[in-house]
Amino acid sequence: MAAAAAALAGLLAAACGGGGSKGGDSNPSAAASAAKAGGALEVIVVTDMAKIDPFGALSNYYTENSRLNAVYDSLFYSEPKTGKAxxxxxxxxxxDATGAVWTLKIKPNVKFTDDTPYDAAAVKWFWDEHKNPERRSIVAGSAAAIDKTEVVDPLTLRVTLKAPNANFDRVVASSLAFIGSPTALQKDPVAFATKPVGAGPFVMTEWVRDSHMTLTKNPKYWQGADKPALDKVTFRVLSDSEQALNAVATGQRDLKVTGSATDAAKAQAKGLGTVSVSVIVGEAVAFNNAKPPFDDPRARKAVALALDANEINKVAFNGQGVPTNSLFPAGSPLVAADAPAVPSANRVEAQRLLDELAAEGKPLSFTYLLPQNNQATRTGEYIQSQLIGLKNIKVTVQPMAIVAFTQAVRINRAYEAALYNWMISDIEPMGYSYMHSTSPTNFLGYKNQAVDAALDQGRKTSDPDQRRTAYTAMAAQAAKDIPIWPYQEGRLTVFHGNSVAGLVLSNDGMMLMDRLGRRS
Structure with missing residues (x-):
């Protein structure tokens, strides 16, 4: 079963601005057809990676996980559409029968590119290190659920959880799937940072910061000489969405994964192929619930009531997105159809709350962080214009480079409010990780016993009806507390040229790099 995310990862993961597309797949069969052997592809990415080790990279988010898959491959991945591991x-x-003890079996004869074995001991080392506070792992919250790991034999690892989790395989597929060579990392951590040693279909040959990352076919790849299909793949940084669309449309580049509703619509208008998956939450205003001014629920509610998701869709997304006031997309099997949503826009009530705060000497003033790209800037500035039209509120918009944005929000939690794309396929593990009060990666600083209880209950079962009951209760409480304010349903889309083949997009927005290639 597959991961929750980047419900709330990537909340919840590094945000890149954008919303959910209304359209379905466009000519998906062409991209899904088997790729021929050889050739190269150019993949556009919106930002460079801060790190490419499994601790400091966004393993559960579409901005980075395809590059991680290329270098490390995956223990498990999230099946498209269903989210199954x-x-x-x-x-x-x-x-086992309790759901508290899991047994991992690893395929035989897999080796890292330094010829050390990819075995149970390697997985144990990485999973244990994710829990090491000194690593500052971005997925520490997922690893924190593990009580202990024991090597049973070279290809078998016994995993004992702190509490039963019937969906631990989703956790692995989303957040703990990338394993590197412990030998290489311990021997030379500095070298590993730029020349990572994995067991993936590609090896790093060049990394020019803020420009491109070039990977070439791994001659020792465990699946044999027929995989990967490509000889070379280059990830090219291009933050301007219009330039990216034109580059793919003219054949200068081959494809891009995006969370932008407008990008997806424009790509289809240009005749490009598209493949999409729906995700939880989408685009939202994330509040830091642990510090002023948004430790006061009235401040969060005032912002939510002052804004209208339908108007944001019209103005900032050209009417091409899917407005929402729910954490879950319409028709999600994870919640009841009548699950409570965040209250609809009511500027009169918003002003009353702002006046009440001001009368107590707490007029609302905050900085709104944005990831630095065209769509996020347009959306953020419109939201700012709507808020400052009220009294007793001051909003400063601060765009940031995406790497710095992620560091400020996810790692340092040095923010008051931020525009955030939560692109995740299931509540497990990232929704739990970012909303449970005990999680070390709860960067929202949100704490509510009812939500904790619902998340815990959801972990105890894989039964769809029982999970739906638990997450409906969670959604109801979150609608009252408004730890985040969602306004665009989430959908991840790959837009690509006609020469692309072998394209498989996981529920976390990751492309399976061993299959990607060119059409015959």
Whole structure:
């Protein structure tokens, strides 16, 4: 079963501005057809990576996980559409009757490119290190659920959880799937940072910061000489969305994964192929619930009531997105159809709350952080214009480079409010990780016992009806507390030229890099 995310990862993961597309896949069969052997592809990415080790990279978010998959491959990945955990380097991952003890089996004869074995000991080392506070792992919240790991034999790892989780395989597929060579990392951590050693279909040959990352076919790849299909893949940084669209449309570049509704619509208008997956939350205003001014729920509610998701869609997304006031997309099997949503826009009530705060000596003033790209800037500035039209509120908009934005919000939690794309496929693990009060990666600083209880209950079962009951209760409480304010349903889309083949997009927005290639 697959990960929750980047419900709330990537909230919840590094945000890049954009919303959910209304359209479905456009000519998906062409991209899904088997790729021929050889050739190269140019993939556009919106930002460079701060790190490419599994601790400091956004493993559960579409901005980075394709590059991680290329270098490390995946133990398990999230099946498109369903979110089920599918084995890759892993052979199986099965629970005992309690759901508290899981047994991981690894395929035989897999090696890292330094010729050390990809085995149970390697997985144990990485999963244990994710819990090490000194690593400052971005997915520490997912690893924190693990009580202990034991190597049973070279290809078998026993995993004991702190509490039963019937969906731990989703956690692995989303957040703990990338394993590197412990030998290489311990021997030379500095070299590993730019020349990572994995067991993936590609090896790093060049990394020019803020420009491009070039990877070439791994001659030792465990799946044999037929994989990967490509000889070379280059990830090219291009933050301007219009330039990216034109580059793919003219054949200068081959494809891009985007969370932008307008990008998806424009790509289809240009005759490009598109493949999409729906995700939880989408685009939202994330509040830092742990510090003023948004430790006061009245301040959060005032902002939510002052804004109208339908108007944001019209003005900032040219009417091409899907407005929402719910954490879950319409028709989500994770919540009841009548699950409570955040209250609709009511500027009169918003002003009353702002006046009440001001009368107590707390007029609302905050900085709104934005990831630096065209769509986010347009959306953020419109939101600012709507808020400052009221009295007793001051909003400063601060765009930031995406790497710095992620550091400020996700790592340092040095923010008051931020425009954030939560692109996740299931509540497990990232929704839990970012909203449970005990999680070390709860960067919202949100604490509510009812939500904790619902998240805990959801972990105890894989039964769809029981999960729906738990997450409906969670949604109802979150609608009252408004730890975040969602306004655009989430959808991840790959737009691509006609020469692309073998394109498989996971529920976390990751492309399976061993299959991607060119059409015959």
């Amino acid at each position: 599918i084995a890759q380097i892993g052979e199986s991952l099965t629970p």
